[in-house]
Amino acid sequence: MTRADLERCLDLVKGSVNEPRVGLFGPTSLTWHIGREGVVFLAGGAAALLQLAHPFVAYGVFEHSVTREDTFGRFLRTFENVYAMIFGPLDRALRSARAVHTIHERVTGVITEAAGPWPAGARYHANDEGALRWVYATLIMNAVRSYELVLRPLEAWEKDAYYAESRRFALLFGLEAEDLPEDFAAFEQQYEDMLRSGSLVVTPPARELADYLLAPPHPALGLAWRWYSMMTASLLPEPLREGFGLVFGPREQARVEASIEAIRRAYPRIPARLRHVPAFTAAERRLASGDAYVREPSTGRPFLLKLLLRMSRASVSTF
Numbered sequence: 001m002t003r004a005d006l007e008r009c010l011d012l013v014k015g016s017v018n019e020p021r022v023g024l025f026g027p028t029s030l031t032w033h034i035g036r037e038g039v040v041f042l043a044g045g046a047a048a049l050l051q052l053a054h055p056f057v058a059y060g061v062f063e064h065s066v067t068r069e070d071t072f073g074r075f076l077r078t079f080e081n082v083y084a085m086i087f088g089p090l091d092r093a094l095r096s097a098r099a100v101h102t103i104h105e106r107v108t109g110v111i112t113e114a115a116g117p118w119p120a121g122a123r124y125h126a127n128d129e130g131a132l133r134w135v136y137a138t139l140i141m142n143a144v145r146s147y148e149l150v151l152r153p154l155e156a157w158e159k160d161a162y163y164a165e166s167r168r169f170a171l172l173f174g175l176e177a178e179d180l181p182e183d184f185a186a187f188e189q190q191y192e193d194m195l196r197s198g199s200l201v202v203t204p205p206a207r208e209l210a211d212y213l214l215a216p217p218h219p220a221l222g223l224a225w226r227w228y229s230m231m232t233a234s235l236l237p238e239p240l241r242e243g244f245g246l247v248f249g250p251r252e253q254a255r256v257e258a259s260i261e262a263i264r265r266a267y268p269r270i271p272a273r274l275r276h277v278p279a280f281t282a283a284e285r286r287l288a289s290g291d292a293y294v295r296e297p298s299t300g301r302p303f304l305l306k307l308l309l310r311m312s313r314a315s316v317s318t319f
Contacts, residue, residue: 001127001174006101009171010094016168020090022287024169030162031169034143035086036280039150039267043142044079045232049210050138053200053240055115056124056131060107062205064126082139083279085172089286097172101127116201132173133180137191140166145235149260150267159184195237202243210244231256 017024025031034040052058084096107126114120125131140163148154154162163184167177181187194200202210214232216225233246234256241248267275 001101001129001132003101003105006097006174009174009176010097012176013094013168013171014090017090023087023089023283024093025086025165027284027287029165030158031086031165032280032283034147034162035083036276037147037151038275038277039263040143040146041079042150042231042263043146043235045214045228046235047138047142048213049206049232049236049240049244050142050200051135052206052209053202053243054131054134055111055118055201055203055206056126056128057135058203058206058209059109059111059124060104060126060131062209063109064107080279083277085169087279087283093172100172101174111203113203115203116199127174129175129179133175134194136166136170136173136175137187137194140169141188141191142235150263156184163187200240202240207244227259231259 013024019026052061081096081100085093088096104126109124111118111122111124112120118124144154144159144162160183167180170176170180181190214225214229216222229246230248230252233241233244233248233252236244236246273281
């Protein structure tokens with residue numbers, strides 16, 4: 001995916017936005033309605049591991065970032081860019097898209113062992129269209145999964161509307177309409193086909209990165225992270241779960257089911273200021289003030305930690 005490809009897509013984005021201050025979507029969109037919920041982080045770990053199962057992603061992250069020193073921080077920074085694209089004004093979304101592409105331009109190298117359909121010695125590129133399409137798919141599909149898991153099932157028309165909106169988001173990665181399925185059903189089928197295709201494999205870099213990602217950022221968070229690892233394992237297909245070395249048997253399945261029931265009861269009672277992601281709150285303030293900009297907080301380590309602690313405490317009896 002070249003810079004020219006990206007700029008052509010960004011021109012399409014600019015032509016489709018009526019109010020640059022609002023951004024790509026706005027308060028009436030399903031993208032804001034779903035994306036504002038902190039519960040989407042419930043599937044964030046699974047989305048990250050699914051991305052790492054693509055050898056291009058795993059090698060690119062492993063060889064070109066400080067993820068091993070700050071795995072959790074990179075996880076948050078990824079969502080900061082995503083939320084800037086979703087909730088930010090148009091120029092902020094475009095700036096994030098260009099920044100991500102620029103970083104990716106430098107991420108290239110060689111896969112050192114055979115991995116899925118790629119032989120040892122194959123070159124990887126972070127701006128590879130297939131890898132970008134897979135990262136986009138994991139973000140969209142796992143947002144839907146986590147929303148439905150805790151809040152309510154989405155109607156077919158809602159899924160189609162959400163997916164149609166997401167195609168504008170995909171343009172920020174350089175993915176045009178012809179690169180993507182026509183509707184949500186076709187998108188879901190393509191996603192499932194990818195899981196079964198043999199293209200996803202847990203390479204040594206992916207396994208090492210996953211170990212860092214699922215390690216608690218502080219010893220005091222050990223119980224919460226043990227719970228989050230279990231929830232993450234539940235959302236992965238069995239071959240990848242085993243590849244990442246995640247234990248998940250009947251006992252863990254029972255705990256997950258009990259946890260989900262507890263979260264479904266507790267989550268709606270969490271105040272909106274803690275339940276909604278900071279980027280959505282900033283977007284609301286920006287639109288209410290009439291200003292082009294309101295200081296946008298980061299995704300927020302404190303926000304995510306508080307949310308995960310609340311959800312794990314709601315289901316602490318499962319341990």
